[in-house]
Amino acid sequence: MLRKMPTLFELFGFVLLVIETLTGMVGNGFIAIINCIDWFRSRKLSPADMILSCLSLFRFAFHAVTIQVAIFKLFFVDPFLMLKINIAYDSSWLFLNTSRLWFAAWLSVLYCVKIANFSHPVFLQMKRKFPGLVPWLLLGTVVFSAITTTVAITGSIIVSKCNPFESHLNNSSDSGINTSNSCTKIFYETVRAMPAEKFT
Structure with missing residues (x-):
């Protein structure tokens, strides 16, 4: 389901995002x-090339995911989708993002090990x-x-089920039952983990 026509500001931001993402x-x-x-x-890669390859591949995938989500959020409005x-x-x-940060950290460690004396x-x-x-x-x-x-x-999914605004948006009665059960379970586990002095 297509959403209404994006504003000029949204289109401008989208174009900038596309330019930056494609460059990356x-x-x-x-x-x-x-x-x-x-x-x-050569059938062989140095440790630095291994890390650089993984880092570049994960950054490429990160940019691809970013541009796809920007397209969906700008042009589509189906709430369930x-x-x-x-x-x-x-x-x-x-x-x-977690993987590429770790890869960048390993690359820094490798260069530190090579350069430092x-x-x-x-x-x-x-x-x-x-x-x-x-x-x-x-x-x-x-x-x-x-x-x-x-x-x-x-x-985050379990916590979002306890959000009364999100649970109100769900129209099925089954989802409401599951929401209340999960929220009750989380509440009892939280109370049970609290020290007894809190209730005296």
């Missing part, structure tokens, strides 16, 4: 393609072992981001 997609896509070509040629889109967008945004034994051992740990760190980052995203989105 082109830059990150170029980095990913170059690294993939090098990988196919938008609810599903918002959940999917929040999940994708949190997963991609410390004589401490712990640092020297880290300098030797860190490059070999990069593939496992990247895999662990993706798994950790997926777990935190699942927990955060599940928690």
Whole structure:
């Protein structure tokens, strides 16, 4: 279902978003393609190229999700469709954003290990072992981001069910029953976790 015609201010903001997003997609896509070509040629990637490839791919996906949601929010108004889109967008945004922040952090650590010259034994051992740990760190980052995203989105959905305004918008009686049950469960668990002195 199409929404009413966007205002001039909304269209201007949308055009700016498209320009910035496409610029980011082109830059990150170029980095990913170059690294993939090098990988196919040599069948080997350095730790820095591994991190850069993952970072550029996740940034590319992040920009793609951003532009898709902007299109849906600007031109479509179906509330049930938008609810599903918002959940999917929040999940994708949190997963991609968490992952790319971790990738950027690992890239900083790698450059620090390569550039810095410390004589401490712990640092020297880290300098030797860190490059070999990069593939496992990247895999662990993706798994950790997926777990935190699942927990955060599940928690926000449960909390949103206790919102009286959102539950009022649901027309089915079944959703109302589920909402009241989940809210009652959360309330009793919260009260049970509180110390007894609060009630004396």
